[in-house]
Amino acid sequence: GAVVSQHPSWVICKSGTSVKIECRSLDFQATTMFWYRQFPKQSLMLMATSNEGSKATYEQGVEKDKFLINHASLTLSTLTVTSAHPEDSSFYICSATFGTGGNQPQHFGDGTRLSIL
Amino acid sequence: KQEVTQIPAALSVPEGENLVLNCSFTDSAIYNLQWFRQDPGKGLTSLLLIQSSQREQTSGRLNASLDKSSGRSTLYIAASQPGDSATYLCAVRGTYKYIFGTGTRLKVLA
Numbered sequence: 247g248a249v250v251s252q253h254p255s256w257v258i259c260k261s262g263t264s265v266k267i268e269c270r271s272l273d274f275q276a277t278t279m280f281w282y283r284q285f286p287k288q289s290l291m292l293m294a295t296s297n298e299g300s301k302a303t304y305e306q307g308v309e310k311d312k313f314l315i316n317h318a319s320l321t322l323s324t325l326t327v328t329s330a331h332p333e334d335s336s337f338y339i340c341s342a343t344f345g346t347g348g349n350q351p352q353h354f355g356d357g358t359r360l361s362i363l
Numbered sequence: 364k365q366e367v368t369q370i371p372a373a374l375s376v377p378e379g380e381n382l383v384l385n386c387s388f389t390d391s392a393i394y395n396l397q398w399f400r401q402d403p404g405k406g407l408t409s410l411l412l413i414q415s416s417q418r419e420q421t422s423g424r425l426n427a428s429l430d431k432s433s434g435r436s437t438l439y440i441a442a443s444q445p446g447d448s449a450t451y452l453c454a455v456r457g458t459y460k461y462i463f464g465t466g467t468r469l470k471v472l473a
Contacts, residue, residue, distance in 0.1 A: 252406070280460065289452060289463045290407075339406055341461075351397060352454075352461060356406035 249273050250342050252355030260363055261332060267325045267358045269340030275320035276342035280352065281313075284337040296323050330362045365390045365457055367464035375470045378445060384438040384467045386453035391431050394456040398427050398438050401450045401466075410451075411438070443471045 249272040257265055269279055278297050282290040294310075296302040296317035304310045312334075314326040323342075327334050337359050341352040366389045376382060386396070395414045399407040411420045411427040413436070419428040426439040436453055450468045454461040 278459075282463075287468075289465050290454075292460055292462075295460055337404075341407075351395070351409065351412045352456075354399075354407040354409070357404075359404065 250276075250340065250353045250355040252340055252358055254358060255356060256359045256361075258361045258363065259330065262329055263362075265327045265330055265360060267327075267338055267340070267360075269323045269325070269342065269355050271321045271342045271353070274342075274344050274353075276323070276344060277320065278343050279317055279323035280341045280343075281315060281323075281325050282339045282341070284339060284357075286337075290339060293325075327360065330360070332362045335360055335362045365393075365455060365462045367453060367455055367462050369451075369453060369464040369467050371467060372465065373468040373470075375472065376443060377472050378443060380443050380471075382440040382443050382469070384440070384451050384453075384469070386436040386438070386464050388434045388436075388455045388462075388464075390455075390457070391434050392457070393431065394458075396427075396429055396436050396453060396455050397461070398425075398436075399452045399454065401452060403450075407452065443469075445471045445473045447471050 251270045253268045281293045284290045293308045294302045294304045302315035317323040339357040341354045343350045343352050370385045397412045398410040413420050413429040424441040429436045448470045450466045452466045453464045
């Protein structure tokens, strides 16, 4: 089946640091990638949608200058949390889908737990 | 605006019971509905995907149904096992994105 690899799985860093999270589709070309955020015991909230070669579409309330998304190739998207602060601590999960049709399933990475001290 | 709700929020049952988890959504204009499992601190594992034209999907002890007109889906787990303990999430696919439900935390007692 389709495999999505997310790296790193765990990050602990000091306040003010910028952190980059990678999301790779290993065995298929991901036309669209999604980035989600999950707070403890809550569901996933979509942050942004990125299509290869174009600017990401951010959900309402998500700061695009804070959460930089790059989708430079069909197999890689990155999320950079700039100048991270403790309130940015969360579980971030990416997903990828092939094609733009609405009936395509999403394949999820294993997530990145970000802890800002 | 699509809203997805899951009932119950938490469930604790003895091993061997058959379970029904519920998912409801407010906008029936969906492409598909997907059920996921999430273990603590982990990512999502896809369990079943039901396209909007389908009524149900089955995989092993799992059966998911979809009634798009009433905005409901159920996940049926037969003969539950302690290894089934996890959070179960449903998600509906709209025009371009998934909206996730609030999840049901399941604990199966040995």
